[in-house]
Amino acid sequence: MRSTLLSRRDLEFLLYEWLDVESLTRRARYAEHSRETFDAVLDLSEQLATKYFATHNKLNDTHEPTFDGDTVTLIPEVGQALAAFAEAGMVGATMDAELGGAQLPAAIAQAGFAWFHAANPGTSAYPLLTIGNANLLAAHADPRLVQRFVPPMIEGRFFGTMCLSEPQAGSSLADIVTRAEPCDDGTVGVSEPGPEAVAKRHHAGPSPDQYRLFGTKMWISGGDHELGENIVHLVLAKIPGGPAGTKGISLFVVPRFLVHEDGSLGERNDVALAGLNHKMGFRGTVNTVLNLGEGRWTPQGAAGAIGYLVGEPHQGLKYMFHMMNEARSGVGLVAAALGYTGYLESLDYARTRPQGRTKGAADPAAPQRPIIEHTDVKRMLLAQKTYAEGGLALVLYCARLIDEQHTAESEEERRARTLLLDILTPIAKSWPSQWCLTANDLAIQVLGGYGYTREYNVEQHYRDNRLNPIHEGTHGIQGLDLLGRKVTQHGGASLHELDGRVRATLAAAQELGGEPAELADRLENSWTRLIAVTGSLFATGDIEVALANSSVYLEAFGHHVVAWIWLDQMLATHGRTGDFYDGKRHAARYFFRHELPRTGPQLDLLAGLDTTTVDMAENWF
Amino acid sequence: MRSTLLSRRDLEFLLYEWLDVESLTRRARYAEHSRETFDAVLDLSEQLATKYFATHNKLNDTHEPTFDGDTVTLIPEVGQALAAFAEAGMVGATMDAELGGAQLPAAIAQAGFAWFHAANPGTSAYPLLTIGNANLLAAHADPRLVQRFVPPMIEGRFFGTMCLSEPQAGSSLADIVTRAEPCDDGTVGVSEPGPEAVAKRHHAGPSPDQYRLFGTKMWISGGDHELGENIVHLVLAKIPGGPAGTKGISLFVVPRFLVHEDGSLGERNDVALAGLNHKMGFRGTVNTVLNLGEGRWTPQGAAGAIGYLVGEPHQGLKYMFHMMNEARSGVGLVAAALGYTGYLESLDYARTRPQGRTKGAADPAAPQRPIIEHTDVKRMLLAQKTYAEGGLALVLYCARLIDEQHTAESEEERRARTLLLDILTPIAKSWPSQWCLTANDLAIQVLGGYGYTREYNVEQHYRDNRLNPIHEGTHGIQGLDLLGRKVTQHGGASLHELDGRVRATLAAAQELGGEPAELADRLENSWTRLIAVTGSLFATGDIEVALANSSVYLEAFGHHVVAWIWLDQMLATHGRTGDFYDGKRHAARYFFRHELPRTGPQLDLLAGLDTTTVDMAENWF
Structure with missing residues (x-):
């Protein structure tokens, strides 16, 4: 039976017949790959998405995460699916081999991810965030931080979040008030304090300096759960005395549990779950309010969430925005995948639901005809096709550009791809978010009353997809x-x-x-x-x-x-x-x-x- | 505090300054009324909607009706609200005084109903359906049927439904298969059988002939509940031997409990609840699948749902469509009311939520400004204003036409109004359903992440309103x-x-x-x-x-x-x-x-x- 998640035929057209992704294997970074390894990723993604993700999409919606004041509980299917995802190497799909990644082109990885998003965006959000987090660290953090946090994320043992918004600062990040105070207790570095680390702080260039963070972060997806061993929060905060507005924002790694030098887990950090947000859709992804430094825990003997500075002070927003092209086109991909599966589900319905007759056979004694024969239904399917396939094509086009950017053979090529990505990113984010939501609206309409019921999937797509015009800008x-x-x-x-x-x-x-x-x-x-x-x-x-x-x-x-x-x-x-x-x-x-x-x-x-x-x-x- | 349900100021503008509804009091039917009685209806509607309806709108959504295999249970607030509604005379607002109605113009009644729809469309659907049912009976049924069923509906003791669709026949009513067999046991009439009734059947012109109905009806809102003493189903069915297609459809009154000549309740009729549909929104309105004549009950000693023919055989669809102008513009009213309340809620939010700065004051040290000052937020509010106020105006315009049609002083005037209503009705139904849903989408967007959560109301409006482009055509x-x-x-x-x-x-x-x-x-x-x-x-x-x-x-x-x-x-x-x-x-x-x-x-x-x-x-x- 043909999948109603995505069209493998269309993916092959887009990747191989249109974008010529195979030609990327001529670039050194992807030289170990071939059409065969690419196809294997697509095969595996479809299989895992179908077997582990699609099977609990509805359950995710009806059994959203709960918080008993102490622990967040998710349905067990989420953890099982994510274990299978990590085991297949999907978290590190595009990351460097030396960090444990598969070094796949983004175009292939995104095509693979699309299966998971179509199957269950609530569950696939956890690795999506983790991947964004790991990519950012790999690009901008001190190597010691990278080594400490990135490989466990790739292995599926640690999960990641992005903590930008605060209750009073959503779109206006200039107004965040979470503060990061340099530790005055001599503690420095990712490990326990010691004279060597202190020396490093003063002599060895950019180092993972240690801070104590205090503040409240809002809308944090994946902010608390028991899925893995640890959660790695990437937190925007202000170091007192820095410039006002966005120019004074720095970026910190704030793990839920501190991590010893040997990789073993240490104390619980002072990051407390203040509550859950309850959404219209995307219910499978726990969405949290986090209090940093409220004193619920006292790591290293004091209140305050311990965080390690990423890169230079006051450059936090720049690092975040460096990743934004990928994060925003990731949102576009989720939107397109939801549009796509809604299209295919309504197409299946239209092929099999008899209702009414076409003009040529208005004899009421004649049998009813499948609704796909009605012109207005064809219109609704055709519109969905152009939105879903168009949106997916746009996002894969951008992914192809990211691959060229990463492997540019000249500074000129790199710059050209970056310029192009810069201008396409707001489109790759917003267009599928708008039009693939419209596609989901049309999918409901094709199913009529049935589409409005929770017995079918299309109403959930519509609710889930409504998030995409809001988050990530x-x-x-x-x-x-x-x-x-x-x-x-x-x-x-x-x-x-x-x-x-x-x-x-x-x-x-x-x-x-x-x-x-x-x-x-x-x-x-x-x-x-x-x-x-x-x-x-x-x-x-x-x-x-x-x-x-x-x-x-x-x-x-x-x-x-x-x-x-x-x-x-x-x-x-x-x-x-x-x-x-x-x-x-x-x-x-x-x-x-x-x-x-x-x-x-x-x-x-x-x-x-x-x-x-x-x-x-x-x-x- | 200004209501966020509707704008009373706008209603007064539309009714009095624009539509000159006061001039209707010069017509005999409305001669007992005045601006004062009209205003009293608007006052009372706002008060009751605010006190009894808005207060359980969210509860209706989170605690939808349940069915334990025997009884449908609604939250008790629904019954309390509907009792207040009926007690205020709102069910019979437009109906003839001789039946117990208040004989108000439709324009005023609709303006009153709009408050209830904005406050709680799940609960207001019960009287909406009842009113449509009672109006149809009053216009087309034998006086004995009218007398038996309409006054108890006006008093709020009986509720009504419209049973058109079947699982295999949604938009295509020609394909319904519910059959109505003339009783061959000599039973005739609304009361128990007797020689007089039999005689009447053959000699006294159109009479409420008795039939036994067999079939399954789908998407029946209010199809089963314990709100009142009885439920009056209006059922489309085919009398065997009639013409094929829509020309062979007849209309029947099928009460949940039979009603004796003295108005007291008799046996349970053979109408069984087969199950509930679970919707994305509009969850407060129980939506059912009904089995007629499955033999669960045996009224008058036999299986088969006892029904009484309305008007002439094979004219059922004509009667239904005669009411359709009102039913469809009723859907438009619900859509407009939901668009309106979403607009007002997002307007309130925009006035009070500080976020970012406008161009003139980009100094990050300056306080944040309410988002209503941002041009793009003004765009979203202005669009909502034109959709909500435009939709409401359109529906009230149609209501005004209905009043002129009902009280036309010449056949020419009546025909002219009917012609105009005929062409405006698909617009009054579809335009608010499309654009006031778009308004709800914009309301969510104004609230951003907050709008996507169930802690606010706008996401429910969006889900509730999504029904309107589907039902009633x-x-x-x-x-x-x-x-x-x-x-x-x-x-x-x-x-x-x-x-x-x-x-x-x-x-x-x-x-x-x-x-x-x-x-x-x-x-x-x-x-x-x-x-x-x-x-x-x-x-x-x-x-x-x-x-x-x-x-x-x-x-x-x-x-x-x-x-x-x-x-x-x-x-x-x-x-x-x-x-x-x-x-x-x-x-x-x-x-x-x-x-x-x-x-x-x-x-x-x-x-x-x-x-x-x-x-x-x-x-x-």
Whole structure:
């Protein structure tokens, strides 16, 4: 039976026929790999996701984590699934071999992860966070911290979190108040204090200096549980006396249990669970409020959560944002995977549910026909197909860029890929979050009353996916990031990079002639206008007016990017025959006819420098 | 403190300043009423909704009805709220005084009901269904049936349901298989059998003939519970030997308990609860599968659910559809009320939640500002305002038309109002269901992570409101109803009526000059194009092509209708000053700038007779 999680056929098309991921094996980092090892990862991911993750997705939803004041309890299936995940080497899929990783391209790893997200996003969130955490440490932390914390995460013994928000500081990280005080008790380093460590602190360059942290962190997914031996929190905090705002934020490793030099666990650290948040969806992922340094525990004899500085003081946000491209496109991947599985479930339903008759056979005595034959149902399936496959394609495209960035053969190539990723990331995060949620809405609609019941899966997808436009930077934040930063940064260099890619696809399509050329002409007109409108927004010199409709800009920009992704996919089908390729071409056609035109009025609004929202007075509400 | 359920100020504007509902008191039916009695209904509705309904809305969600195989248990707050509702005379608000009703205009009653829907749609669904049921009986049933069943419903002792769907027949009612067999045991009439009744059957014109029903009904809201003394099911079924398809459907009253001639309760009827459906939202309303005639009970000594024919045989669907205008605009009202309360809750949050700084004060040492000052938050609030107030206005406009229809002074007036209601009904049902759900989505987004938690109300609104595009005819069904029936019926007479109304508003706005005239010109251009496109769709003679994009048509049509409603509201603010009126005008402006233009690409698609969805082959998915 064909899986309703994802389409393996589509993944193979995207990875091999479109993105030519095999060619990455010519790069030294991936030289040990081949199409065979890539396929093995996809096989294993589908198997594990189907066997261990999909089987408790509903249970995760109906039996959310509980907290009895002492311990957080998850259903046991979560731990079993995560053990299988770690045992398969998936946590370290993309990490360096020397740390115990498999050094796979991100494009393959993300394709593998997509199976788990489609099957059970509540459970797959634990390793997703752990991977982000380990990647950040590997890139920015002192080698001793890396050695202490990263391999156990790869082995599945430690889990990781990211602690950014606080009750009074969500989108506005400048306003965090968690403070990190340098230890005045002479304790330094990841191990117990000693003269050697103290000497190191003063003489050996950047070292994992020890601090005591005090504050409250909000919305911490995976913040407390008994899944593994330890939880490694990455915490943003301010060192007293540092600069105000975001420039005074530093990053710390704060383990739930201290870790001795030999890797064995020490005392419980002063990180206390203050309570759980209860969400509409994504219920399988425990979401917590954590109190650091409330004195519930007294590690090394005193209150205060012991934390180790990552990199340099006051550079914490920079490190976080360095990982943000991956974290945000990870959110996009979850959104796309949920959109995809909802699409396939509603497709299955539409093929088998008889209801009504098509126009040709209105005789009430004739048997009812499967609803897939109704035009409006085809519309809802086709829209889902373009959202789910388009979203997944976009995220895998970004993953491919990350691989090129990591293995760039020149500084120029690295910089070019970084610029491109910078501008695509808000789209890779927001577009699937918006449109694959719309896909889930359509999946419910295809199932009708049944889709609204908890006896089917699609309502859960809809609830789960609703988180994605919120976390890791809301939709509004992505719009400001795109228009207020990414399109203008480095003199428009990111936009220039993207423009080059889009125009290369347009040129290839125009050279082919026929339908691809026709679609390319349409996109070229609209894309050229988008670029012109972007310039005109900033020509006023009034930043408030320029950014007034940044969310509208984000949507318009996103639809252009995905139209380009669809056209590029269409090019990859050139000369190929069969239902699969016909379906891809028809989906591209649908996107150009039904979706891209939505951007016309959006560009009109932007071009007119509309200030309706700015002009609204608070008292008028 | 200002209510976050609805805005009383806006209701007064809509009812008195815009719709001039007071003028209805000049009609005989409403002559006993006055602005004072109308205001008393609004006062009482707000009070009861706040005191008895809002207080258990969350509890309804977390403690949904249970079924132990014998009895359905609801939380006790539901019964208490409904007793208060009935005691206040709200069930019979619009019904004839001679049946015990208050004979209020529908416009006032709907404004009153809106409070209850905003406060607790799960609980308010019980009287909503009861009212629809009682109205149908009053209009179409034999007086003896009316007398037997309607007054107890008005008194709150009996509840009502509508039993249309079956497991194999949802949207396609032609395929119901529940059968109604004329009693061959000589039993006839609502009372016990007797020679007089038999005689009546053959000689006394339409009588409440007795049948035995057998079949399964699906999605029956309020299908079983212990709230009152009895449940009155209105059941669609087929009398063997009748015409195939929808032309062979008859309507029956099937009480849970038989009712003696003196009004006392008799035997339990053979209507068995087969199980409950468990929904994503709207959990407070028990939703059931009912087995009729499975033999669990043997009323009058035999298996088979005893039912009494309503009106003539084979006319059941006509009676149902006669009530459909009210039922469907009732769904629109619930959707609008949920959109409204979500808007007000997110508005309150935005006024009080400090987060970040506006451009003028980017100094991180300055205090954070309430998020309502951020342009993108204003956008989300303004969009919600136009959806919620626009949706509510549309539904109240329709209610006003129902009042004119009921009290028409000429057959011509009655027909004109009916034609207008016919074409507005799919919009009044679908537009709030779509856009007030979008409003709820935006409310979550305004609250960010908090909005995604069950500690706040907005996530429940989002889940509750998701039902509305499904029940009482899905969005797709509304599109087919609008384009395939309503715009063409009677030679386009309904469209002609609406066109007259729209153009009257346009003319009035153009005469005023200034901004109203400018907006009117825009709407006139687009409206004229919509009418032209409607004609061109049918010019092909290919019905499949004409209806291919009926859902797109529905959306485009809906946005035009609501643009007209907004322009008409703007006219009602003419010459008035103050924040409230400024807000109304700015909302109208927003709708014309940000919303109406969405229809441009939709009309392009329709005008081009796009067949992308028709052309999609099933194997291409």
